[in-house]
Amino acid sequence: MSRPVCVLVGSPGSGKTTVGEALAALLGVEFRDTDQDIERLAGKPIPEIFVDEGEAHFRTLERAATAAALASCAGVLALGGGAVLAEENRAALVGHTVVHLSVELPDAVKRVGLGSGRPLLALNPRATLRHLMDQRRPLYAEVATVTVVTDGRTPEEIAAEIVALLKP
Numbered sequence: 001m002s003r004p005v006c007v008l009v010g011s012p013g014s015g016k017t018t019v020g021e022a023l024a025a026l027l028g029v030e031f032r033d034t035d036q037d038i039e040r041l042a043g044k045p046i047p048e049i050f051v052d053e054g055e056a057h058f059r060t061l062e063r064a065a066t067a068a069a070l071a072s073c074a075g076v077l078a079l080g081g082g083a084v085l086a087e088e089n090r091a092a093l094v095g096h097t098v099v100h101l102s103v104e105l106p107d108a109v110k111r112v113g114l115g116s117g118r119p120l121l122a123l124n125p126r127a128t129l130r131h132l133m134d135q136r137r138p139l140y141a142e143v144a145t146v147t148v149v150t151d152g153r154t155p156e157e158i159a160a161e162i163v164a165l166l167k168p
């Protein structure tokens with residue numbers, strides 16, 4: 001059993017993967033991302049899991065991936081944007097250092113763009129993102145031990161702020 005140095009949560013486009021990689025490099029620790037774990041185990045990209053098996057099945061895989069990563073990651077761990085929806089995942093985060101990367105709609109829309117790879121945002125990304133963010137904001141706040149604002153800032157600036165926050 002090991003525990004992550006910190007766990008990153010936040011909306012799609014908040015920068016969990018990008019900031020997480022930069023943060024792990026600064027700290028000299030491994031970077032782990034449950035979305036990548038799920039894709040590796042399933043042998044296909046997340047959009048294909050949504051199409052072939054549906055969102056409920058993806059959420060089942062996500063609960064298992066979250067529990068496994070919390071128990072085995074000793075570095076920086078990024079969770080999926082929707083992981084906080086599950087009470088089981090929120091309960092599993094108690095006692096961990098959880099950093100909420102906050103982002104407001106304009107920056108989130110710019111970052112997510114019209115790119116592929118985010119099945120929930122395939123239709124009407126702006127309205128869907130607004131709805132997801134309104135629904136999840138209280139859940140990110142519930143699990144977070146610290147919130148870091150990301151709007152208008154580079155991933156490197158954000159990672160450096162987190163390093164400072166993690167110092168005892």
Ligand SMILES: Nc1ncnc2c1ncn2[C@@H]1O[C@H](COP(=O)(O)OP(=O)(O)OP(=O)(O)O)[C@@H](O)[C@H]1O
Pocket residue numbers: 010011012013014015016017018019035080081111112118150153154155158
């Ligand atoms: N602070 C930032 N400033 C500008 N662009 C950023 C910033 N953070 C991330 N990005 C860009 O936004 C896009 C989304 O970032 P990223 O994939 O890291 O988000 P995420 O939180 O991991 O999303 P998801 O929940 O979908 O996995 C990427 O193209 C990334 O380069």
Ligand SMILES: O=C(O)C1=C[C@@H](O)[C@@H](O)[C@H](O)C1
Pocket residue numbers: 011012035046079080081082083117118119120132
């Ligand atoms: O916001 C969400 O619900 C998701 C975010 C991504 O990280 C992936 O976990 C998946 O595309 C679902």
Ligand SMILES: [Mg+2]
Pocket residue numbers: 016017018033035078
């Ligand atoms: Mg990501």
